[in-house]
Amino acid sequence: MSQNSPKTKGKRRSAVDIIAALTVTSLLIASYYFIPKLASESEATTYTEEESVESLVKFGFNTENYVLEAYEMGKNQFVGDILYKNGISYTDIAALENEATDIYNVRKIRAGKNYHIVRKDSCGPACALVYVPDPLRYVVYDLRDSVEVKINEREFVTCIETASGRVESSLWGAMTAQNLDFGLVDLMEDALASSVDFYRTQYGDEFKLIYERKYIDDKPVSLGRLLGAYYKNEYGEYYSILYENDKFEGYYDGEGRPTQKAFLRSPVRFSRISSKFNRRRFHPIKKRRIPHLGTDYAAPRGTPIRAVADGVITKATYARNNGKYVKMRHDRTYETQYLHMNKFAAGIRPGVKVKQGQTIGYVGSTGLATGPHVCFRFWKNKKQINHLRENFPPADPMDEAELPAFYKQRDMIKSFLDLVEPVDKELIVDNTL
Numbered sequence: 364m365s366q367n368s369p370k371t372k373g374k375r376r377s378a379v380d381i382i383a384a385l386t387v388t389s390l391l392i393a394s395y396y397f398i399p400k401l402a403s404e405s406e407a408t409t410y411t412e413e414e415s416v417e418s419l420v421k422f423g424f425n426t427e428n429y430v431l432e433a434y435e436m437g438k439n440q441f442v443g444d445i446l447y448k449n450g451i452s453y454t455d456i457a458a459l460e461n462e463a464t465d466i467y468n469v470r471k472i473r474a475g476k477n478y479h480i481v482r483k484d485s486c487g488p489a490c491a492l493v494y495v496p497d498p499l500r501y502v503v504y505d506l507r508d509s510v511e512v513k514i515n516e517r518e519f520v521t522c523i524e525t526a527s528g529r530v531e532s533s534l535w536g537a538m539t540a541q542n543l544d545f546g547l548v549d550l551m552e553d554a555l556a557s558s559v560d561f562y563r564t565q566y567g568d569e570f571k572l573i574y575e576r577k578y579i580d581d582k583p584v585s586l587g588r589l590l591g592a593y594y595k596n597e598y599g600e601y602y603s604i605l606y607e608n609d610k611f612e613g614y615y616d617g618e619g620r621p622t623q624k625a626f627l628r629s630p631v632r633f634s635r636i637s638s639k640f641n642r643r644r645f646h647p648i649k650k651r652r653i654p655h656l657g658t659d660y661a662a663p664r665g666t667p668i669r670a671v672a673d674g675v676i677t678k679a680t681y682a683r684n685n686g687k688y689v690k691m692r693h694d695r696t697y698e699t700q701y702l703h704m705n706k707f708a709a710g711i712r713p714g715v716k717v718k719q720g721q722t723i724g725y726v727g728s729t730g731l732a733t734g735p736h737v738c739f740r741f742w743k744n745k746k747q748i749n750h751l752r753e754n755f756p757p758a759d760p761m762d763e764a765e766l767p768a769f770y771k772q773r774d775m776i777k778s779f780l781d782l783v784e785p786v787d788k789e790l791i792v793d794n795t796l
């Protein structure tokens with residue numbers, strides 16, 4: 364990553380930060396094209412253990428005094444067993460597990476994630492275990508003096524990047540053809556939901572995006588917020604600008620009208636529709652014609668499922684066909700239902716209020732399901748409907764008192780979107796800021 368890139372350290376940015384960063388960016392615009400292209404998306408989602416060569420300190424341990432060995436957590440593997448095999452007594456393991464309960468319970472440790480055994484010398488017993496639940500954090504289970512458990516945030520920088528593209532067959536295709544992060548599709552669709560019908564994207568539609576990406580040791584680790592989006596189709600040109608302060612966060616068009624809908628389009632990010640709403644579908648398991656009154660989103664087991672709008676949980680239970688499912692009421696008209704969950708999110712039970720975007724459960728294949736997916740069902744006045752065909756009300760309008768501050772933010776983001784090179788021939792992307 365070039366030192367010229369706008370960056371902030373490990374914190375959410377305020378609008379002022381963004382404006383400051385963008386101002387810096389505008390001074391550097393001429394140098395963009397000399398900055399080497401960033402790692403591709405496939406690397407972006409893979410977390411590797413390599414730290415910079417100069418760094419002697421890894422996860423808080425000086426590698427001149429400690430040996431760190433990297434492993435991947437296996438299926439049905441327990442921290443207690445790992446530590447016991449590495450020379451720790453059952454008494455110390457019990458003390459550690461007890462200490463960990465309220466900080467980072469060892470039961471939360473998942474197969475497939477990375478962990479490290481730390482020793483004072485390569486033949487000695489373990490003196491700590493470091494668990495890496497995600498690229499932005501690590502947990503140290505420390506057995507050196509007293510038993511101690513600590514969650515540490517890794518230092519990251521937030522860079523502002525842009526992307527543009529043109530739809531050839533589908534928006535999904537336009538994104539994947541360019542190695543763009545799948546998450547950007549969701550972010551764009553939600554940000555422009557009121558102005559663009561993404562159910563009917565056309566050949567030749569164009570988009571431009573400006574968004575944040577988090578980096579650790581110059582490697583991309585996750586997407587941040589979408590700051591602005593532009594979409595052009597046969598009906599016109601549309602902008603969506605992120606505006607947020609202490610009270611709210613939302614996307615608005617150039618005049619400050621909300622561009623989001625009251626409902627998110629899909630209950631799972633990074634998902635694809637594996638089966639559409641169809642009143643005449645042939646059922647793959649039951650081998651007869653049974654209407655499919657939902658939309659199936661395929662995603663890996665354990666992917667978070669989010670509430671598509673604010674609401675109150677009315678059911679969080681198990682049924683033979685539905686498996687584990689959640690149903691919620693949003694207002695007098697609409698209810699939504701999420702089927703085949705692997706498990707519910709903590710605290711999800713009838714009567715609980717949830718916010719739009721909140722995780723309510725995780726993708727699974729409980730009940731009658733061929734593979735991990737969410738069967739998403741949308742109820743309008745107690746009848747099931749195809750939510751992708753429904754014209755939902757827009758999100759709440761912006762408070763008029765906010766408009767002057769919003770216009771400043773709009774002008775800044777819009778001027779940047781206008782600077783992003785439009786696509787003029789094949790699919791071209793510029794994510795090299």
Ligand SMILES: [Zn+2]
Nearest residue numbers: 657658659738
């Ligand atoms: Zn279904």
